[in-house]
Amino acid sequence: MRPEIVLKAGSLAGKILLENGAETYRVEETVTRICESFNAEDANAFATPTGLFVSFEYEEETYVKVLRIKQNAMDLERIHLVNDISRKCVIKELDEVQALSALRSASMIEGYKNIWKIISAGFAAMFFTFLFEGNLFDGIAAGLVGGVVQVIRMELEKLKLNSIVNIIVLSAILTILVLLLTYIGFVDHRDITISGAIMLLVPGVAITNAVRDWISGDYMSGATRAIEAVLIAIGLAVGAGLILSLWMNFIGGGVL
Incomplete structure (x- = not known):
């Protein structure tokens, strides 16, 4: 496991969810599951409508990331994509690099015309x-x-x-x-x-x-x-x- 990439993937998933209207509990649960699916220990996520805090431990090192959420929109398609990526991480269909790449693609999809x-x-x-x-x-x-x-x-x-x-x-x-x-x-x-x-x-x-x-x-x-x-x-x-x-x-x- 590459913890820096896992941290980026988990925080990006939470950021996408928060920016597109997801509930707080869904954001925290999704971020935690993504981190834990790659063997992160003591994974925690704390989300508010304007901020996201992600932390976990791996091999006695602590990794932390804080994000400021500014955009506030509504896009259920992006929420669906992040949930799907999260499930694939849990069942080991994606590694951390593939998950991060998929999340970046999900963050850049075009909305309705x-x-x-x-x-x-x-x-x-x-x-x-x-x-x-x-x-x-x-x-x-x-x-x-x-x-x-x-x-x-x-x-x-x-x-x-x-x-x-x-x-x-x-x-x-x-x-x-x-x-x-x-x-x-x-x-x-x-x-x-x-x-x-x-x-x-x-x-x-x-x-x-x-x-x-x-x-x-x-x-x-x-x-x-x-x-x-x-x-x-x-x-x-x-x-x-x-x-x-x-x-x-x-x-x-x-x-x-």
């Missing part, structure tokens, strides 16, 4: 609007707005701005677009249309992972994810509320 992200966002916003009992025109409007918001979201991600700032900006733009469509008479129920489109930005995964972390006893990670979800919700309210307030003051009309 931008056009599919835009189309998916549009359909999601449309069907959320129907779920909230909006009519056909409300759904079409929400779909168009959802697609535009996804385009803007991808451009904002390139600027590496604070995630809360991005949410406020996207929420404000979304609300402006729906209000303009209402003003020209295309939308019948603007509150429903805004609600349907804004569901694209709601932190559902963060809330779910917070609950999962609490249930598994990872209270710090759960609290961190819960705070993140609350801040995103506040950002959504600030962006949409500010635009609605300005609209009612200068243009007139109620929310309904």
